[in-house]
Amino acid sequence: METEQSFLGEALPYPFGSFRDILTALFKHRWKCCIAFLVIFGGTAIYVNTLIPLYEAKASIVIKMGREHIFRPEVGQVNQIVKFDEEAAVQSEISILSSRELIRRVIETLGVEKVYPELLDPSKTIRDPLEVGVSMFVSDLTPTAIKGSNVIEIIYGNPRPMVAAEALNLLIEYLKEKHLQIFSDPRASFLSKQLMVYQDQLEASERQLQEFNRKYDLSSPIEDQQKRLLDQRTHMDTSYKLTKNQIEGLQSRIQSIEAQMKTIPKEMALSRTETEGTLIKAKADLFELKRKEQNLLTRYTTESFPVKNLRNEIALIEGFIQEEEKSNDRNNSVTSGKNPVYQKLEMDWLGAQSELETLEASNRAISMQIEDLDKKLYRLDELNKELLILSRQKEAAGQNYNLYLHKVEEAKVSEEMDRLKMSNISVIQHAERPTGRAGRSPNLLLMVGAVMGVLGGIGLGLILEFFEGAYTRPEQAASDLNLPLLASFSQKV
DSSP: OOOOOOOOSOSSOTTSSOHHHHHHHHHHTHHHHHHHHHHHHHHHHHHHHHSOOOEEEEEEEEEOOOGGGEEOOSSSSOOOEEOOOHHHHHHHHHHHHTOHHHHHHHHHHHOHHHHOGGGGOTTSOOSOHHHHHHHHHHHHEEEEEOTTSSEEEEEEEESSHHHHHHHHHHHHHHHHHHHHHHHOOOOHHHHHHHHHHHHHHHHHHHHHHHHHHHHTTOOSOHHHHHHHHHHHHHHHHHHHHHHHHHHHHHHHHHHHHHHHHHHSOSEEEEEHHHHHHHHHHHHHHHHHHHHHHHHHHTTSOTTSHHHHHHHHHHHHHHHHHHHHHTOSOOSSSEEEEEOHHHHHHHHHHHHHHHHHHHHHHHHHHHHHHHHHHHHHHHHHHHHHHHHHHHHHHHHHHHHHHHHHHHHHHHHHHHHHHHHTTOOSEEEEEOOOOOOSOSSSOHHHHHHHHHHHHHHHHHHHHHHHHHHHOOOSSHHHHHHHHTOOOOOOOOOOO
């Protein structure tokens, strides 16, 4: 018999009150705890053994700004617009990379029997192994954008390590080709056709311009011709104004002479000496006028106004001389005749009148020349407008031709770069054969399963003892009844 002192007021109920109670409960349910451990650990082992090993191949690429992000308008000036958003570019490449079409091409190239041979197992009724393989490839592919950069990290898992690396590298190569197909713009042939059209327009405008120059004999520029005509018109206008001023002066002079002639008698008594002097002067004036006539005939015709006026004046003086010579009263010392002063004024009036008519005729000729120059200037203005239109057409055709010539060269270079598979995608790290399995190690999983089995067995034993409701030790009864324990007896069975 064994006596023990009971302890009242334990903190936790049985069997959690003391370590002894825990060991007692576990020993009591030792077989059940072992079965729980074996079930948990065995399930973990079965899971680890049935788990297909997966090997992950890793690669990384960088997306750079390239010609794909430069916008060039098909018409108008070559104003290149750069549109490059790193985040948008990376997301676009991830979408292309994850496309089923691209992955299908990879599986078709490698073969389903190499990538996923289990899909060709006769025991499995799979109608379309290729599409199932594409779906599996998509689920095993993980493209990730590195935050704050334009780098994409690509991970692909496959039970065969060499296949994982080969498939991922092939996927990246096909990504470059697909990228060029999407972003390339094969327009060299179209631009070449447009270039030929603008070349024909340029040649036609050049022919029109040459025919125009030949038709109107524009051997010298119109601006030079206009300048010369304007200079001539300025000179003519100056001469016109000067002659007009001279005409106004002569008109005033004629009016003054006419006023003087009205105040002087026409005839008066003359002496023989005075008569002879007047006759000599008249002959001298006649000789001077004839010399002037000869000078005018070198510049004007016989029918011109200046010549006619001068000959009228000559005829008037000749008549005067004839009258004087026919005078019968030459023996007298005193004779009557025209007043010399009046005659002088009359001669001045005739000279002024003749000069006035000459100046008026000259002014009319200058006015006609100015009018003719104005017509020529107006015609040159009209021709200049037509020439300007033709020149603008030629210039526009030349600009279009040069513009499309530049675009054709760019398009040819771009197509050559596409043919050489030059894109803005660069591989930082190619996929290599993975050396280890992806995920957690099988030994670690077995260790975790063992720990979970131990914890599960212990937990099961304690829970069963807690809900059993029987006393295993006498102290339990003394504690629940609040009575002292006097003695305890054990019985061997």
